[in-house]
Amino acid sequence: MAETTDFFLAVYLLAMGEELTDLQVQPAEVFRFADSPSVQERLDAYRTNTALVNPKIFAREIMKLRQQLQTRHQEAN
Secondary structure: OEEEOOHHHHHHHHHOOOOEEEEEOOOOOEEEEOOOHHHHHHHHHHHOOOOOOOHHHHHHHHHHHHHHHHHHHHHHO
16 A cells, blocks of 8 residues: 655546545545555656646646545634
C-alpha cells in the first residue's frame, strides 16, 4: 500500500487513475492507495519532477478530494 500525507501527490495519483483505498483525517490527513506497478512509477515521476497530468483532470480531482476531506472532518467532529 502506498501512503502519503502530501495532498498534491494524492491529487496527482487520483488524476492518473490510481485507487484511493483509505482516507484518514485524524490525527493527521493520510491518503492510502492500492499497490500496483503504476503507483511506484508515478511516485518516482512525481518525486523527480517528470510527472505530467491533464490540468483539467487535476483541478477536478482537487475539488473532489477537498470535498471528501471536508466530509470526513465533519464526521470526525
